[in-house]
Amino acid sequence: MRPLDQLRSFKVKLGVLVAVSVIVAVVLTWLSLAANLHPLLTLPLVVLAALAVTQVLARGMTSPLRQMTRAARAMARGDYSQRIEASSRDEVGQLAEAFTRMATELQVTDKVRRDLVANVSHELRTPVAGLRAQLENIVDGVTDPDPAALEVALGETERLSDLVDDLLDLSRIDAGVIDIDVEQVALTPFLHEAVDAADLGARARGRELRWVVEVDPADLTAAADAARIRQVIANLLDNASRHSPPDGRVRVRAERTAADDGVLIEVRDEGPGIARADRERVFERFQHGGGTDDGSGGTGLGLAIARWAVELHGGRIQVIDDPRPHTDPDRSSAIRLTLPDR
Ligand SMILES: Nc1ncnc2c1ncn2[C@@H]1O[C@H](COP(=O)(O)OP(=O)(O)OP(=O)(O)O)[C@@H](O)[C@H]1O
Ligand SMILES: [Mg+2]
Structure with missing residues (x-):
């Protein structure tokens, strides 16, 4: 149970917390005076009661902050799976929500980046492997270095340079460099x-x-x-x-x-x-x-x-x-x- 979850402001929550603890302390002091309890016994009793009330009311007020610290550390290690559970509607709750949204977006971006690297390496491998095989054959004397053999190598080189041109264009898109001459x-x-x-x-x-x-x-x-x-x-x-x-x-x-x-x-x-x-x-x-x-x-x-x-x-x-x-x-x-x- 988190009794203060519905409050929308952290300050108001703190105010309620202080007010309730003070009221509990005053009421307890007054009761123990009436019951003729010794002040040396009254004081620890009142302090304990105030702490207990704080413990109940402050529940969940800061736990999202701890979770966010943990999640941020995990994200630094590349693990985006941690989610923050915040049921409060105050600033901490809103921060937790924004944090979760950011984590989801970062996860997507990270996946796009990984896929891109994987795709690019895959696409580069094919022409490079072809070119290498052809050149090896020529070096080993399996294929004569005649124009036909060199043309195959040239073809693979052209594929490579087209691909690199495309990738350069893509990186320009990502960098937002816009230069059109209409x-x-x-x-x-x-x-x-x-x-x-x-x-x-x-x-x-x-x-x-x-x-x-x-x-x-x-x-x-x-x-x-x-x-x-x-x-x-x-x-x-x-x-x-x-x-x-x-x-x-x-x-x-x-x-x-x-x-x-x-x-x-x-x-x-x-x-x-x-x-x-x-x-x-x-x-x-x-x-x-x-x-x-x-x-x-x-x-x-x-x-x-x-x-x-x-x-x-x-x-x-x-x-x-x-x-x-x-x-x-x-x-x-x-x-x-x-x-x-x-
Ligand atoms: N005229 C078309 N008829 C049928 N399918 C097409 C046609 N144009 C594009 N496509 C489909 O759309 C896909 C994407 O086209 P896109 O031009 O982006 O890539 P690609 O032709 O496969 O490779 P790249 O153009 O980078 O060499 C193609 O792989 C093909 O499946
Ligand atoms: Mg195409």
Whole structure:
């Protein structure tokens, strides 16, 4: 039982405590005087009674503080599981509540950090292992150092440097470094260049895709940081080409938004698309559709970086319903980004 729990102020609690002890002491003194008890006996009796009353009333007033000290020590050791039980509503109770909230948030942050480190190491290991194997083969004379062998090594090195670039972008996101240089970008040449680059990449993987670029009107411009948005479009086209059927068609469409407050760009392919349940998750870091690596060979950073870049422009990027009538209504390969006018 904690009789003072309902009081909202620590000061009032102390006041009640002092008042009740004084009243008990006075009443006891008065009673023992009336009963003709010797003062040498009265004094310890009164002190004991006052202490007992304090003990009962002060119950739970400071125990959250002790628990918080213990929990803070545990947190320093990396253990976030300790919870504070505080039933009081005073400042100590509120502090305990804030402390618990902080501990929960720290626990989440700590888990994100651990996952990130684990994911990054995992992603780095694959190209490094490939590169190492290839170089070992060359050193041991198993493989001749001819252009073909070196090209494999170069491929792995490129994967590594792409990954490091992505990670640098992510750390910039985390550091909150924002540097966008917005200009009016003419979308027709811009999207054609992006498609040409993506086509080169697709051909390198042995795919002959058909690309369609529709910009309406043809001289449409968007307020954008060309380098950042080029990277976004490149990521979307890369995804589209990876998930397309071998001779599939990838469409890129740009026009004014319906509300006429900016420009929208849509990329869609004829592949299986993204399930409705995954529409938000694919924009998270290291998320591959379907929960694990879906075999498309990606790291799961492309869309996370794309969302960051688009949001830097004050825009939005999302998976929209697939305009293709014949596909599974639950899946969609259409991604739309909007860039507002300045
Ligand atoms: N056009 C698409 N069709 C089907 N699934 C897609 C498409 N685009 C993205 N996805 C799904 O979303 C996931 C996340 O995409 P994202 O671009 O972030 O990562 P990634 O392509 O796997 O790796 P990265 O782009 O870092 O190399 C992909 O793994 C894939 O499962
Ligand atoms: Mg990708």
